Amino acid sequence: MSNVTWHGQRALVTGASSGIGAAIARRLAGSGATLVLTGRDADRLAAVAASCNSADGRVSSLAGDLADPGFREKLAAEARSRMDGIDLLVNNAGISMNARFETLEPEVFRTICEINFFAAVDLTRLMLDDLKKSAGRILVMSSLTGLVGTPTRTAYSASKHALHGFFNALRVELRPFGVGITLVCPGYVQTPIRTRALLGDGAVQGRDQAAGRRMLSADTVAAASLRAAWKRRRLLVLGRETRLARILSLLAPGPLERILDHATR
Numbered sequence: 001m002s003n004v005t006w007h008g009q010r011a012l013v014t015g016a017s018s019g020i021g022a023a024i025a026r027r028l029a030g031s032g033a034t035l036v037l038t039g040r041d042a043d044r045l046a047a048v049a050a051s052c053n054s055a056d057g058r059v060s061s062l063a064g065d066l067a068d069p070g071f072r073e074k075l076a077a078e079a080r081s082r083m084d085g086i087d088l089l090v091n092n093a094g095i096s097m098n099a100r101f102e103t104l105e106p107e108v109f110r111t112i113c114e115i116n117f118f119a120a121v122d123l124t125r126l127m128l129d130d131l132k133k134s135a136g137r138i139l140v141m142s143s144l145t146g147l148v149g150t151p152t153r154t155a156y157s158a159s160k161h162a163l164h165g166f167f168n169a170l171r172v173e174l175r176p177f178g179v180g181i182t183l184v185c186p187g188y189v190q191t192p193i194r195t196r197a198l199l200g201d202g203a204v205q206g207r208d209q210a211a212g213r214r215m216l217s218a219d220t221v222a223a224a225s226l227r228a229a230w231k232r233r234r235l236l237v238l239g240r241e242t243r244l245a246r247i248l249s250l251l252a253p254g255p256l257e258r259i260l261d262h263a264t265r
């Protein structure tokens with residue numbers, strides 16, 4: 001369905017150089033959307049833009065670090081001038097972690113919140129007038145950890161919970177303008193995010209601790225997320241285990257904590 005509906009829509013996609021963001025970019029481009037893509041790695045970003053198979057200049061990219069507030073401003077200005085506004089903001093860029101809180105350096109905690117939360121808040125602020133004008137949509141890539149506190153992911157979980165607090169409040173403020181906000185919560189997705197996750201001292205983990213598990217594909221998540229955003233759904237919880245954990249967190253938090261503790265020891 002997303003192959004038809006996004007025709008002519010203008011979208012800014014963060015975290016488009018890899019994983020779920022790249023899959024979202026390809027789906028949007030395939031449906032005729034005009035795109036500005038961003039990520040840190042210029043070569044991988046250019047490769048994703050090229051794989052969008054758009055020879056007519058509908059897909060452009062700007063590489064940079066979303067931890068830098070100056071880059072966020074530059075990106076917003078570029079998106080506005082290249083597309084003359086925006087209909088869809090995809091706040092997808094993110095980094096993960098794997099460390100218990102007592103070993104987590106405070107700067108690493110802040111870095112995770114800066115990218116996963118504050119960059120999304122800032123970009124939303126910078127594009128707000130455009131989104132109000134178009135009665136557009138904001139798609140926010142959260143996680144199961146945005147609904148359920150997860151051991152060894154304290155900063156990641158906090159940054160994702162913060163997304164829910166912020167965007168649920170903003171959705172109400174934006175009701176008069178018809179802006180839709182969709183929070184997506186997948187469980188495990190097959191992407192390099194865990195290999196690139198930060199350890200307590202900020203070093204890159206360099207391996208996928210969940211390798212071998214059954215996971216959703218990035219494209220499955222992209223397709224479902226875009227469908228939900230199109231329908232302006234508030235929340236999409238993706239994956240059987242994720243939905244079960246969500247229900248347990250509401251109905252049986254004690255047993256769920258024991259399961260999570262056991263699984264991360």
Ligand SMILES: NC(=O)c1ccc[n+]([C@@H]2O[C@H](COP(=O)([O-])OP(=O)(O)OC[C@H]3O[C@@H](n4cnc5c(N)ncnc54)[C@H](OP(=O)(O)O)[C@@H]3O)[C@@H](O)[C@H]2O)c1
Nearest residue numbers: 015017018019020039040041065066093094143189191193
């Ligand atoms: N994979 C999962 O299991 C899973 C589950 C639930 C939620 N999620 C969420 O899904 C989103 C996408 O993750 P993914 O799994 O697709 O991971 P990924 O393949 O590692 O992609 C992450 C993307 O975020 C970008 N990014 C990271 N730090 C950045 C920074 N400082 N500035 C600019 N861009 C930055 C990366 O850019 P570069 O590669 O160019 O650095 C990359 O494009 C994240 O928000 C993640 O929390 C993932």
